[in-house]
Amino acid sequence: MKIAILPGDGIGPEITAQAVKVLNALGESFEMESAEVGGAGYAAHGHPLPEGTLKLAKEADAVLFGAVGDYKYDTLERALRPEQAILGLRRELNLFANLRPAILYPELAGASTLKPEVVSGLDILIIRELTGDIYFGKPRGVRECPDGPFKGQREGFDTMRYAEGEIRRIAHVAFQAARKRDKRVTSVDKANVLETFQFWRDIVTDVHKEYQDVALEHMYVDNAAMQLVRAPKKFDVIVTGNMFGDILSDAAAMLTGSIGMLPSASLDANNKGLYEPSHGSAPDIAGQGVANPLATILSAAMMLRFSLGLTEQADRIENAVKRVLAQGLRTPDIHEAGSTKVGTEEMGNAVVAALA
Amino acid sequence: MKIAILPGDGIGPEITAQAVKVLNALGESFEMESAEVGGAGYAAHGHPLPEGTLKLAKEADAVLFGAVGDYKYDTLERALRPEQAILGLRRELNLFANLRPAILYPELAGASTLKPEVVSGLDILIIRELTGDIYFGKPRGVRECPDGPFKGQREGFDTMRYAEGEIRRIAHVAFQAARKRDKRVTSVDKANVLETFQFWRDIVTDVHKEYQDVALEHMYVDNAAMQLVRAPKKFDVIVTGNMFGDILSDAAAMLTGSIGMLPSASLDANNKGLYEPSHGSAPDIAGQGVANPLATILSAAMMLRFSLGLTEQADRIENAVKRVLAQGLRTPDIHEAGSTKVGTEEMGNAVVAALA
Ligand SMILES: CC(C)[C@H](C(=O)O)[C@@H](O)C(=O)O
Numbered sequence: 265m266k267i268a269i270l271p272g273d274g275i276g277p278e279i280t281a282q283a284v285k286v287l288n289a290l291g292e293s294f295e296m297e298s299a300e301v302g303g304a305g306y307a308a309h310g311h312p313l314p315e316g317t318l319k320l321a322k323e324a325d326a327v328l329f330g331a332v333g334d335y336k337y338d339t340l341e342r343a344l345r346p347e348q349a350i351l352g353l354r355r356e357l358n359l360f361a362n363l364r365p366a367i368l369y370p371e372l373a374g375a376s377t378l379k380p381e382v383v384s385g386l387d388i389l390i391i392r393e394l395t396g397d398i399y400f401g402k403p404r405g406v407r408e409c410p411d412g413p414f415k416g417q418r419e420g421f422d423t424m425r426y427a428e429g430e431i432r433r434i435a436h437v438a439f440q441a442a443r444k445r446d447k448r449v450t451s452v453d454k455a456n457v458l459e460t461f462q463f464w465r466d467i468v469t470d471v472h473k474e475y476q477d478v479a480l481e482h483m484y485v486d487n488a489a490m491q492l493v494r495a496p497k498k499f500d501v502i503v504t505g506n507m508f509g510d511i512l513s514d515a516a517a518m519l520t521g522s523i524g525m526l527p528s529a530s531l532d533a534n535n536k537g538l539y540e541p542s543h544g545s546a547p548d549i550a551g552q553g554v555a556n557p558l559a560t561i562l563s564a565a566m567m568l569r570f571s572l573g574l575t576e577q578a579d580r581i582e583n584a585v586k587r588v589l590a591q592g593l594r595t596p597d598i599h600e601a602g603s604t605k606v607g608t609e610e611m612g613n614a615v616v617a618a619l620a
Numbered sequence: 621m622k623i624a625i626l627p628g629d630g631i632g633p634e635i636t637a638q639a640v641k642v643l644n645a646l647g648e649s650f651e652m653e654s655a656e657v658g659g660a661g662y663a664a665h666g667h668p669l670p671e672g673t674l675k676l677a678k679e680a681d682a683v684l685f686g687a688v689g690d691y692k693y694d695t696l697e698r699a700l701r702p703e704q705a706i707l708g709l710r711r712e713l714n715l716f717a718n719l720r721p722a723i724l725y726p727e728l729a730g731a732s733t734l735k736p737e738v739v740s741g742l743d744i745l746i747i748r749e750l751t752g753d754i755y756f757g758k759p760r761g762v763r764e765c766p767d768g769p770f771k772g773q774r775e776g777f778d779t780m781r782y783a784e785g786e787i788r789r790i791a792h793v794a795f796q797a798a799r800k801r802d803k804r805v806t807s808v809d810k811a812n813v814l815e816t817f818q819f820w821r822d823i824v825t826d827v828h829k830e831y832q833d834v835a836l837e838h839m840y841v842d843n844a845a846m847q848l849v850r851a852p853k854k855f856d857v858i859v860t861g862n863m864f865g866d867i868l869s870d871a872a873a874m875l876t877g878s879i880g881m882l883p884s885a886s887l888d889a890n891n892k893g894l895y896e897p898s899h900g901s902a903p904d905i906a907g908q909g910v911a912n913p914l915a916t917i918l919s920a921a922m923m924l925r926f927s928l929g930l931t932e933q934a935d936r937i938e939n940a941v942k943r944v945l946a947q948g949l950r951t952p953d954i955h956e957a958g959s960t961k962v963g964t965e966e967m968g969n970a971v972v973a974a975l976a
Pocket residue numbers: 347350351510812813842
């Protein structure tokens with residue numbers, strides 16, 4: 265089993281190193297190979313997604329990804345900026361299904377800005393379509409405005425779009441995931457305004473006929489943003505498009521107050537996937553040894569479960585993480601009075617120790 | 621001064637009646653005329669925005685709008701559904717600037733799902749562009765997918781777009797509003813992915829040159845959704861496009877836990893405007909006399925301030941609302957132990973009494 269390790273920028277290398285350490289401690293034989301990506305890819309090879317990196321990612325059975333982005337690359341032209349790497353990997357590897365759990369560990373309920381009774385025990389799974397929508401739709405660009413009151417001026421424009429098959433496959437992912445959980449899917453759209461999402465609603469409704477044991481609810485995106493703040497525990501699985509999913513999954517992650525704990529998976533049709541923490545590259549704390557490696561370690565667990573078929577090893581990692589939390593170990597981002605503050609490496613070592 | 625009163629559906633008529641009562645108690649001579657809109661428009665004239673209603677709205681100096689929507693119209697074809705009325709009014713009246721304050725009254729801090737220290741004293745102004753973006757862009761519809769792996773299938777599609785002049789005018793509104801507040805503007809975009817919003821960022825940056833006394837910050841929409849949950853008080857004025865504004869303004873409103881208190885204004889280039897509560901038509905409680913009329917009453921105050929130039933009368937209403945809150949009067953949506961529960965009409969009467 266070959267794993268591509270793409271540490272990236274900022275805290276990416278430190279947190280990825282801890283996840284690799286945990287993987288090595290499992291007693292399986294993984295072939296792991298690293299490559300530069302993001303700003304590091306640009307610095308080493310002149311492109312955020314160098315050819316060699318893409319080739320490695322394509323050949324591997326799974327990709328473990330750190331994070332990309334750093335202030336020093338902010339002034340590059342858009343095509344060379346670090347985040348193009350992640351967009352490129354999604355597109356090139358057909359990673360259409362992004363799974364982002366928003367889980368609040370009981371020990372960390374205090375870290376949330378929401379009242380404990382509103383969020384304790386939170387366990388939502390957000391499934392975001394990742395290769396369609398306005399992210400990749402064409403045409404797009406800047407042109408002369410063709411009509412209306414602003415005719416003749418410059419205008420920026422993009423194309424939102426979803427084909428039937430794209431909606432069907434992500435709907436299947438959502439209904440199947442719900443079957444392993446509380447059997448409820450909320451499909452988030454804007455069918456009252458957008459043709460794309462009226463179509464989305466129609467197709468999701470059609471796919472639902474094959475899953476009559478799962479409850480389906482449709483919700484407008486503005487209402488979903490409100491309900492996430494008002495009563496987030498009412499959700500089980502949320503499925504939505506790329507753009508709305510970008511916004512809602514980050515909002516849901518922040519509800520927990522502990523985004524440093526949240527993993528994510530981006531899967532293709534054959535369960536090959538890219539796994540990354542839900543948080544970013546945090547260049548402000550990079551290299552200080554204080555970043556929380558748990559989201560990346562939990563991403564590695566998701567990788568074992570979804571792409572490598574090693575369910576027991578995934579369970580071992582997840583249980584080890586629960587154990588270190590129960591031991592009171594906390595990196596600074598989740599530290600509270602009474603708990604023990606540890607650094608990135610100590611946290612990684614503690615998880616390794618807790619695997620036993 | 622002529623005011624068009626469009627009560628609409630659900631709780632719309634009850635709450636609008638209270639606002640009209642308050643306006644009548646001011647001792648000014650307003651000419652007020654009512655017309656059906658939304659589901660009520662459809663029921664009376666076969667269209668959610670009947671010709672007569674649109675004509676009245678165009679002739680008036682300002683529009684006071686209740687709310688539209690009811691379950692019984694959910695099965696109508698989209699062009700006849702209640703929300704088309706509000707989209708039609710925005711477009712026909714060129715109401716491009718939507719101002720939505722998210723204010724947490726100190727007395728109501730407990731109503732929020734967020735911890736009091738995170739939200740108490742919250743005072744954000746969200747300025748949402750309201751006549752452009754993917755809401756009205758063309759082409760849109762369902763077509764045959766022209767290329768790519770889904771070629772030949774049906775696909776839903778829409779066009780996102782902003783012309784230079786549209787961005788300039790909303791940026792001016794934002795910077796000018798910030799000058800009367802804490803002089804900080806956060807422009808929310810998705811410049812790392814969307815051409816429309818890279819263009820948006822460039823133009824907002826250019827307009828900012830005329831407002832060097834105001835601080836401008838650019839933020840991606842996913843990050844903005846997170847920061848609204850994490851540290852909402854850091855924002856002063858947020859300016860964004862129609863689609864992102866739809867999502868973020870509802871999320872911000874819900875942070876307060878008292879959306880029944882929040883007014884909104886939608887203005888054209890000459891400060892003619894439509895004023896409506898930020899909440900919806902709540903058909904589940906319609907006709908029970910329990911709806912909170914304060915958001916509509918405060919919308920009437922915004923109308924006096926922005927469209928009718930009656931600043932003092934606007935102040936009188938806003939102070940009266942503060943007084944009834946200080947008296948402990950609460951409709952059920954904001955009721956807590958220790959406060960006095962009142963109905964829609966009692967609340968309206970209390971505001972009238974407090975005007976003195
Ligand atoms: C970096 C950016 C292009 C990306 C996105 O918008 O998808 C990020 O926000 C994410 O959610 O992974």
